[in-house]
Amino acid sequence: MSIQCKICRNKTKFFLIKTRDKVKRKINLCKKCNFEFFKKSLNTSLLKNKLDESRLNYEGLEKLPKNQEFKNGIEQSKHYIKKYIGDISKKEKILEIGCSWGYFLYLLKKKNFKTYGVEISKIKSNFVNHKLKILCKNNLNEYIKNNIKFKKIFLFYVLEYIQNPLNFISELLKILDKKGEIIIITPNLKDPLKTVWKNQGFENFFYEKHAVNYFSKKSLERVCEKLKIKKYKIFTEQRYSILNHINWHINNRPLPSKIVC
DSSP states (O other), rough: OBBBTTTOBOOOEEEEEOTTTTEEEEEEETTTTTEEEESSSHHHHTTOOOOHHTTTTSSSSOOOOHHHHHHHHHHHHHHHHHHHTTOOOSSSEEEESSSSSSSHHHHHHHOOOEEEEEEEEOOOOOOOOHHHEEEEEESHHHHHHHTTEEEEEEEEEEEOOSSSHHHHHHHHHHHHHEEEEEEEEOOOOOHHHHTOOOOOOHHHOOTTOOOOEOOHHHHHHHHHHHOOSSOOOOOOOSOOOOHHHHHHHSSSSOOOOOOOO
């Protein structure tokens, strides 16, 4: 039975891939949208904080202690703040979806911004709520119910885990300030290591079993068209060095780095 594309609802074709934890799975491809997706999500596993078990289950990677992961997240968040925060008023509200241990929000709070979070993992959301003293919910419902409006909403490597991305972004638009913006960072289905160099090691590394959606520039444009979003920018950025590409070519595995995703 053919599965409909989550974006355009046209029929898709499936093919077999191997996920990062060496499990074979069927993935669906919509050629019209240049979009790949798994039929089912593993949200129950995410709720139990099992993401890192599959995300880091690959030769060359290791699960870091929470304090080291937090430290790495702080360093990466400095880049995001410099690039995306700008000169908005400290009175404006900022929301991060999938805030993990809260390192990005922690830095913003130190700068006196009004910060809020959403994190599906209760272990992590409890840490953000009780240790960092930042309001963090497990879903959007309460923010929508209370009609809270945010100047900026961030999703750093989160959209790929959302079962229905169109519905989810529609919900975000309900709590976005009229002059606000949503910033999304997600892996590129057309990563050159996969599509240009055709590195099989990277191909096996690219698909992570908890991530259900794999977007390209074209598929994100299609999302915006379907949601009738007229003002948007989509661009690609390679944050790994050429040495990382050479390593994949020679050793077929990743190098450890301080980049969280």
